[in-house]
Amino acid sequence: MIPVLIGVSIFVFVGMHIVPGDVATLLLGDKATPESLARLQHELGLDQPVYVQYWRFITKALHGDFGISLRTRQPAWREVMWALPMTIELSICAIIVAIAVGIPVGVLAALRQYSFFDSLSMVAVLIGVSMPIFWTGLILLMLFGGTLHWLPIGGILDDGIILRQITGIHLLDALILGDLKAFNSAARHLVLPSIALGSIPMATIARMTRSAMLEILRQDYVRTARSKGLSERLVIIRHALRNALIPVVTVIGLQLGLLLSGAVLTETVFALPGLGRLAITSLLARDYAVVQAVVIVSALMIVVINLAVDLLYAYLDPRIHYT
Amino acid sequence: MAAGEEVVAKKVPGSRIEVVQRKGTAPSLFRRLLRSKSAIIGLVIILGITVVAIFAQQIAPYDPIKQSFIRQLRPPSASYPLGTDEFGRDILSRIIHGARWALLAGILADSIALVLGVTIGLIGGYYGGRVDAFVVWLTDVMLAFPYLLLAMIVVAIFGPGIRNAMIAVGIVYMPQYARLVRGTVLSLKEKEFVEAARAIGASSFRIMFRHILPNCVAPIIVMATLAVGWAIVQTAGLSFLGLGAQHPMPEWGAMLSGGRNYMLSAWWIATFPGLAIVVTVIGFNLLGDGLRDVLDPYLRGR
Numbered sequence: 001m002i003p004v005l006i007g008v009s010i011f012v013f014v015g016m017h018i019v020p021g022d023v024a025t026l027l028l029g030d031k032a033t034p035e036s037l038a039r040l041q042h043e044l045g046l047d048q049p050v051y052v053q054y055w056r057f058i059t060k061a062l063h064g065d066f067g068i069s070l071r072t073r074q075p076a077w078r079e080v081m082w083a084l085p086m087t088i089e090l091s092i093c094a095i096i097v098a099i100a101v102g103i104p105v106g107v108l109a110a111l112r113q114y115s116f117f118d119s120l121s122m123v124a125v126l127i128g129v130s131m132p133i134f135w136t137g138l139i140l141l142m143l144f145g146g147t148l149h150w151l152p153i154g155g156i157l158d159d160g161i162i163l164r165q166i167t168g169i170h171l172l173d174a175l176i177l178g179d180l181k182a183f184n185s186a187a188r189h190l191v192l193p194s195i196a197l198g199s200i201p202m203a204t205i206a207r208m209t210r211s212a213m214l215e216i217l218r219q220d221y222v223r224t225a226r227s228k229g230l231s232e233r234l235v236i237i238r239h240a241l242r243n244a245l246i247p248v249v250t251v252i253g254l255q256l257g258l259l260l261s262g263a264v265l266t267e268t269v270f271a272l273p274g275l276g277r278l279a280i281t282s283l284l285a286r287d288y289a290v291v292q293a294v295v296i297v298s299a300l301m302i303v304v305i306n307l308a309v310d311l312l313y314a315y316l317d318p319r320i321h322y323t
Numbered sequence: 324m325a326a327g328e329e330v331v332a333k334k335v336p337g338s339r340i341e342v343v344q345r346k347g348t349a350p351s352l353f354r355r356l357l358r359s360k361s362a363i364i365g366l367v368i369i370l371g372i373t374v375v376a377i378f379a380q381q382i383a384p385y386d387p388i389k390q391s392f393i394r395q396l397r398p399p400s401a402s403y404p405l406g407t408d409e410f411g412r413d414i415l416s417r418i419i420h421g422a423r424w425a426l427l428a429g430i431l432a433d434s435i436a437l438v439l440g441v442t443i444g445l446i447g448g449y450y451g452g453r454v455d456a457f458v459v460w461l462t463d464v465m466l467a468f469p470y471l472l473l474a475m476i477v478v479a480i481f482g483p484g485i486r487n488a489m490i491a492v493g494i495v496y497m498p499q500y501a502r503l504v505r506g507t508v509l510s511l512k513e514k515e516f517v518e519a520a521r522a523i524g525a526s527s528f529r530i531m532f533r534h535i536l537p538n539c540v541a542p543i544i545v546m547a548t549l550a551v552g553w554a555i556v557q558t559a560g561l562s563f564l565g566l567g568a569q570h571p572m573p574e575w576g577a578m579l580s581g582g583r584n585y586m587l588s589a590w591w592i593a594t595f596p597g598l599a600i601v602v603t604v605i606g607f608n609l610l611g612d613g614l615r616d617v618l619d620p621y622l623r624g625r
Contacts, residue, residue: 295468
C-alpha cells in the first residue's frame, strides 16, 4: 500500500511538472516582470533541484498542504474538503441503488434460468454496461426532469431551502437538524444522479450475481441442504446467496473504485459541486494545485477501498487468511 | 482438436526432432464463433458501422459541418430524419461522419493500450524478480488513480484534442493488458515447451514473442474486443468534458455536450449521438462475449 502511494505521489508530481504552463507565470499573469517572476519562483522553490522540490512537495502534502488555488485563492486542500462530501454522498447512493436492484435481479434471473425474465434482464444488463453514463444522465434528466416534471433538473436543493453544513452530506445534515423538507428536497435531487452513476455497477452486479448463483446452485451442499428438508427460501438465502456473494463483493469493491471516474461525468451533467466537477473545472482553469489535491485524495480513497474489500473478502470466505 | 485442423510435422534439419505444428485453427475458430448468436449480432453491428464510416461521404445527406441559420433546431422530420442542431446542421449526417471518429478512437486507443500493456506484461512475467516487481508496482499505481482523472491529466499534459484524448484513453487502459498478460506468462513460462525452446538455444526475445505470446492470444483477443467499446465511451466522455474533439468536429461525445444546453427544448440533439454510442458499444460487447465463450470455456456464461 505504501509503495503504491509513493508511486501515486511521484506520478502526480511529475505530471504537474510537465504540464504546460509555469506556475509563477500563471499566478502573476502575462504582464509580470522577469524580476517578479524570478522572485516568485524562488519563493515557491521552483529554482531548486527536482528532488528537493519533490521532497518539499511530499512533506507538505503529508501535512495537507497542496498549495493555493489559482481560481479562488483558497488552500487547495480546503477546496477538496468542500467538494468531497457531495461525491461521497452521490457514490453511496449510487452503490446502494446498484446493489438494491442488481442483486435481486441477478438472483431471480439465476433461479429462473432461460426464462423470459432471465433473457430480459440479461439484455438490460448488456444495454446497461454499454451506455455512457453522461448520456444515461441526460436522458433521465430530459425524461423525468424535463418532460414529466417528476424530479428536479440538477442541483442539490430546491431554491429557498437553506441547509446548514455539518458533515456536508446533505441527507445526513438534514436528518441531524431534523429538517424533513430539506431531506426530501435533497433526496429528490439525488434520485436521478444516483441512478445514472449506479447504472453500470447495477448491470455488472446483476451479471455477476447471476453467474455466481448459477454455479452455486449446482453444488452438492445445496442439494444436501434441500434434501435435509430446508425450505427453498432458506436454501437460497442462507446456503446459496451467502456463498454467491463472495465474488459479488469483489465486483462491488472494484465498482466503488470506478465510481470516482463516473462521478466526474455525473456531476457535470447534474451540476453537482463534487470532487469530479472540481477536478474538471480546475483542470480547464489550469488550477493545478487543486487538480493534484483531488487526484491524491481520490487515489488514497481507491487504495483504502481496495484494502477494505480484501478484508471483507477474508471475512466472507473463511478459507482466505492474510498473514 | 477441432475438425478442420491439420497437423503438420516438420523435421528440424540436422536433428531427429520433429516440430509439430497445428494448422488451420483460424477458420475453425471463425466457424465456432458463427454458432454464437451474440457474436453474429455483434459482428453485424460492427460491420454496419464500419460500412457507414467508410462511405460516410456518400451516405450522409448533408454536410456535417456547414452551418445554416435558417434551419436551426428543427425537430426530426422527413427531410431531417434526426433533426438539426443549434447551428442548423443535420444530426444524421453528423452521426454518420462521427462513426469514423468513434471507430478510430476505439481502435487507436485500444492498440496503444494493447502494444504497451502486452509488452510490459510479457517482460515482467518472463523475467520475474525486480523487473516483475516494477511492472506490478507500475500497474498498481496506475490503477490507484480514477482512470478518468488520469486520462484528464494526460490530456492536460499533451493539450486538448481528439488525438490526445485517444492516446490518453490508451495509456489509461494499458495496465489491464499488462496484468492479464503477466498472469498468463507466469503460468506458461514453467511449461515444457518453454524449457524446450530454451534448451535448443532460443533467445529470450524469441521465447517471449514466438513461443509464449501466441499462447496468450485467446484472452488478449477477448480483452481487445471488449476494450474497443470501452475506449469509444471514454473518448466520447473526454470530448463531452471538453477535453477531446473540439468544435465543430462531428464527434458523438462533443455533439452530446453541445446538445446539453438544449436538452429541455431540443431533445433530439443529445439523444441520437448517445444512441449511436450505445449501439456501437453493444456491438463490440456482444462480439467480445461471443469470443470469450468460444475461446475460454471456463468463463462461459459470465
